[in-house]
Amino acid sequence: MDRNSNYILALDQGTTTSRAILFNHDGIIIGVKQIPFRQIFPKPGWVEHDAEEIWQTQLAAARGAIEAAQIESGQIAAIGITNQRETTVVWERATGKPVYNAIVWQCRRSSGICDELRGRGAEPEIRARTGLVLDAYFSGTKLTWLFREYPELRARAERGELMFGTIDSWLIYNLTGAHATDPSNASRTMLFNIYERRWDEELLRLLEVPPQILPEVRPSSGIFGKAKRELFGAEIPVAGVAGDQQAALFGHACFEPGDVKNTYGTGCFTLMNTGPFPVESKHNLLTTVAWDLGKGYTYALEGSVFIAGAVIQWLRDQMDLLADSAESEQLARSVEDSQGVYIVPAFVGLGAPYWDSEARGTVVGLTRGTSRAHFVRAALESIAYQSMDLFEAMKKDSGRALSCIKADGGASANSFLMQFQADITGTRVILPEVSETTALGAAYLAGLAIGYWSGLDDVRKNWRMRREFMPRMAEEVRAELIDGWRKAVATARNFR
Numbered sequence: 218m219d220r221n222s223n224y225i226l227a228l229d230q231g232t233t234t235s236r237a238i239l240f241n242h243d244g245i246i247i248g249v250k251q252i253p254f255r256q257i258f259p260k261p262g263w264v265e266h267d268a269e270e271i272w273q274t275q276l277a278a279a280r281g282a283i284e285a286a287q288i289e290s291g292q293i294a295a296i297g298i299t300n301q302r303e304t305t306v307v308w309e310r311a312t313g314k315p316v317y318n319a320i321v322w323q324c325r326r327s328s329g330i331c332d333e334l335r336g337r338g339a340e341p342e343i344r345a346r347t348g349l350v351l352d353a354y355f356s357g358t359k360l361t362w363l364f365r366e367y368p369e370l371r372a373r374a375e376r377g378e379l380m381f382g383t384i385d386s387w388l389i390y391n392l393t394g395a396h397a398t399d400p401s402n403a404s405r406t407m408l409f410n411i412y413e414r415r416w417d418e419e420l421l422r423l424l425e426v427p428p429q430i431l432p433e434v435r436p437s438s439g440i441f442g443k444a445k446r447e448l449f450g451a452e453i454p455v456a457g458v459a460g461d462q463q464a465a466l467f468g469h470a471c472f473e474p475g476d477v478k479n480t481y482g483t484g485c486f487t488l489m490n491t492g493p494f495p496v497e498s499k500h501n502l503l504t505t506v507a508w509d510l511g512k513g514y515t516y517a518l519e520g521s522v523f524i525a526g527a528v529i530q531w532l533r534d535q536m537d538l539l540a541d542s543a544e545s546e547q548l549a550r551s552v553e554d555s556q557g558v559y560i561v562p563a564f565v566g567l568g569a570p571y572w573d574s575e576a577r578g579t580v581v582g583l584t585r586g587t588s589r590a591h592f593v594r595a596a597l598e599s600i601a602y603q604s605m606d607l608f609e610a611m612k613k614d615s616g617r618a619l620s621c622i623k624a625d626g627g628a629s630a631n632s633f634l635m636q637f638q639a640d641i642t643g644t645r646v647i648l649p650e651v652s653e654t655t656a657l658g659a660a661y662l663a664g665l666a667i668g669y670w671s672g673l674d675d676v677r678k679n680w681r682m683r684r685e686f687m688p689r690m691a692e693e694v695r696a697e698l699i700d701g702w703r704k705a706v707a708t709a710r711n712f713r
Contacts, residue, residue, distance in 0.1 A: 223292050226295070226660075227239075227299065228279060228298045228388060229659065230298070230301060230385075231461070232321065232322070232323070235254060236250070236251040236656065238660075240657060243679060244661075244676075244680075248285040248286025248287075250284075252274040252281070254266065254267070254274045262324070262325040263324050266321055268318070269314075271319065271387070272388065272391045290451040294669050296392070297455075297661070298455065298659055299460065299464035300388065302405045302460040304320065304322050305319060305356045305381070306381070306382055306383070307370070307379055307381050308380055308387070309378065313390065316373075317370070320359040326359070327361060328353045330365075339351070346412070346420060347404070347409065347410065348404070348411050348497070349505075357406055357407030364425060374427040374430045375429065380430055381426075381430040383406065385402050386398045395441055396432045396433060397433045397442075401509075408431070411495055411506055416431050416434070435458075437509045438510045438665045443455065454666075454667060456664075456667050457664070459508055459662055462480065462486045463505070464656075465480055466488045466490065467658035467661055468653075474491055474492035474617070475489065475615065478623040478625065479607075479623070479624050479625075481628035481629045483526050485604050485626075486521055486522075487611065488505075489517060491517055492515065498610070500570050501571065502519060502611065508662065518614055520611065523564075523566065524563070525604075526627055528564075528600065529628070530542070531596075532593060538589055545597055546631050548590045550633055552588070552590045552594055555594045555595040555598060556591045560595045560705075561579045561580075561581075562578055563709050567709070569607055570610040573710050576712075579708050582595075582705075598637055601637045604638060605642050619642070622638065622639075622644055622646045624638070624648055629652075636686045642688070643690075644688060645688065647686075649681065649682065661676050
């Protein structure tokens, strides 16, 4: 294979946009296209997508990236897929047409089913088999809701007429005709036993899901099929698949147990590689599958912060305290500290490690001297504090100290935030040269499967640091600030 004239196409199907990026062997972007699609909100707390629109925008993005790179489709050695996780699609086996809108990971319509299962004492069993908490976030109860609301769909599912998949499966099906997924996505459905590495009959019974609809679980790096010639003008192997957060972990070359990445987006997603053995969390994190390279599973611990960059959007759009997000860094640097102000942005409750859906956004420490700059600085600091809580839980669960934190996502461009993160954790924070780590991870998984990259060492050589932030805060200052944060979180959780 001529690696200098061949490329890997990564399909990065997100919650609000479908993106496609072409990478060369050095992991450098040579073409990109991004297309937004509709968000559908039928009722408060409900979120849906049009699965057909997702496919059409993803296909158009892929063609656009090829055009932008000015290459021929025959030069694409393989396709990798990464995707918004947990979003649920059900379609007809005969026609390939969806029978209902995709139910998005953010959708809370199955919260009542979760409460019902919790009341029946099912949560410990679900956790023991899946590594997940019982929450509407995951795919399983979305399917329970769909089949309860539409019994005719259940009957069709039992007759083998329907197929289920998360977004990766939906894209694989439309590209190749195969009905498949990978373990990183399967592990987010609440139907997959991550210890026995199979769809779990007891969970399927508990959640009332017919097994006939399930995709085959294949390694994350391996051939899923070939994209049909009519799509791109050439048959291209689909050879890598992983959920977005696991793909980002891989894109950061976090291949060793203890390696950690944190994605600073609307929320924050922190993953730690725990190696070939799942680590059962005692501190309210999720245990999940990171990837399968065909030689056995690699596992991860995961924690989610619900409101991270979204708190800056709130200051800009609802509070009119910022003209744009970039102004937050300038204001934060204009004062020496937050003057004792803490913001706990629990607008939709608190995620890991608290999992407190009743907590509400709270501001403490206001004085007559509090300025706009102090308030904005406190909001930025809240992102770092919430991430710190995840890192601390991971250290306790894994028994490993963090050597560094690899950061990506839109908010990682805020240098004040990255420096404060290093200071408050006492840990080095590093940014990669190529910030598109999610798409890059999918590309690496695909390229490894076909020999485009020779192995993990070949991939690791591509990782290049753009910038690092070293901790420089005095220990007594750090301890005092963390103590204040703990009190602020307790206040948010006690306010009912």
